[in-house]
Amino acid sequence: MSVVEVTDLKKSFGRKVVLNGISFTVEKGEVFGFLGPNGAGKTTTMRILLGLLHAGSGSARVMGADLGVDDAVRGRVGVLLENNGIYDRLSAYENLSYYAQLYGVENPGDRISELLQFAGLTERKDDPAGTFSTGMKRKLGIARAILHDPEIVFLDEPSSGLDPEAQHMVRDLILRLSGREGITIFLNSHNLDEVQRVCNRVAILNQGEIKALDSVSSLTAGAGMTVFGVTLSDKAQAGAAQRVLEGIAGVSDLQVQGDHISMKIPHNGAPEVLFTLTGAGISLEEAKKQSRSLEEIYLDVMKKAEASS
Ligand SMILES: Nc1ncnc2c1ncn2[C@@H]1O[C@H](COP(=O)(O)OP(=O)(O)O)[C@@H](O)[C@H]1O
Ligand SMILES: [Mg+2]
Numbered sequence: 001m002s003v004v005e006v007t008d009l010k011k012s013f014g015r016k017v018v019l020n021g022i023s024f025t026v027e028k029g030e031v032f033g034f035l036g037p038n039g040a041g042k043t044t045t046m047r048i049l050l051g052l053l054h055a056g057s058g059s060a061r062v063m064g065a066d067l068g069v070d071d072a073v074r075g076r077v078g079v080l081l082e083n084n085g086i087y088d089r090l091s092a093y094e095n096l097s098y099y100a101q102l103y104g105v106e107n108p109g110d111r112i113s114e115l116l117q118f119a120g121l122t123e124r125k126d127d128p129a130g131t132f133s134t135g136m137k138r139k140l141g142i143a144r145a146i147l148h149d150p151e152i153v154f155l156d157e158p159s160s161g162l163d164p165e166a167q168h169m170v171r172d173l174i175l176r177l178s179g180r181e182g183i184t185i186f187l188n189s190h191n192l193d194e195v196q197r198v199c200n201r202v203a204i205l206n207q208g209e210i211k212a213l214d215s216v217s218s219l220t221a222g223a224g225m226t227v228f229g230v231t232l233s234d235k236a237q238a239g240a241a242q243r244v245l246e247g248i249a250g251v252s253d254l255q256v257q258g259d260h261i262s263m264k265i266p267h268n269g270a271p272e273v274l275f276t277l278t279g280a281g282i283s284l285e286e287a288k289k290q291s292r293s294l295e296e297i298y299l300d301v302m303k304k305a306e307a308s309s
Helices: 042-049 092-103 108-118 134-145 164-178 192-198 216-221 235-246 270-279 294-308
Strands: 004-013 016-026 031-035 057-062 077-080 152-156 184-189 201-206 209-215 225-232 252-257 260-266 284-290
Touching: 004 042, 016 042, 016 057, 016 201, 016 209, 031 042, 031 192, 042 057, 042 152, 042 184, 077 134, 092 108, 092 134, 108 134, 134 152, 134 164, 164 184, 164 192, 184 192, 192 216, 192 294, 201 216, 201 294, 209 216, 209 294, 216 294, 225 235, 225 270, 235 252, 235 260, 235 270, 260 270, 270 284
Parallel strands: 031 184, 031 201, 077 152, 152 184
Antiparallel strands: 004 016, 004 057, 201 209, 225 260, 225 284, 252 260
């Protein structure tokens, strides 16, 4: 059974269609990245999964349960929403202690010490959370979300509003969290770099529709295609090289920048490209496969979505 199972989920607010029939699953142990621009419907999807919002139609199940109807599973779920769920007037320790009571955590003292350590907040444990930086509050929020040792953790934009250093700390925390045996992480984000580093699989959501759904490694490799780049020994040959490349079947997306040409080629297409270029008298300084960043993929997907709408 999938940990998360969303089937033809639709949701409208008034006349505005926010989710237009999305389907996907998340498996146990995955770090799933739910990507999309502001307003794409990421938070709405998460709120429906958590039972905080009714689905319009279709279904959204977590560990087999509809959390809006059936709350037996809720104790196995951890959540970090935008506001961190942290009380400013309570210390870090008191915040965690309060939630430990709420969740009925056994040996709360040990668990809280462990989590303060995990979040790097041990030295500040007695300071009011209101005196913390945004990054520290976010880390305390993550500690709070996993206090009861949930099987799945939902994180809504955990690095938004943080400076680069704090983003790095939060990312590191998520990476360490993902190393915990069997835990599943559902991460809403528009931070592509973060998603590329921490997630195994991603869905790209745009205007309430899923535009891509795949493992990060196959997305960045490109379906059946490789990004290939050559550097010419002589920049003056760029025009000639471009004409030769345009004549090779399967080569696409040529981009010439000075003495460098990048292109998409079929997997295993590199020998033919090199052979044809050198056969035409073009001499090369360097040739190599390039992997695409998730950012490029994302922008590609968005461009195609725009073109077709
Ligand atoms: N309670 C609500 N009432 C009306 N519109 C809403 C409500 N919540 C979200 N929306 C709208 O739904 C769309 C998707 O929002 P959201 O799920 O928050 O996007 P994301 O999290 O991807 O930025 C937005 O256009 C937003 O304005
Ligand atoms: Mg959101």
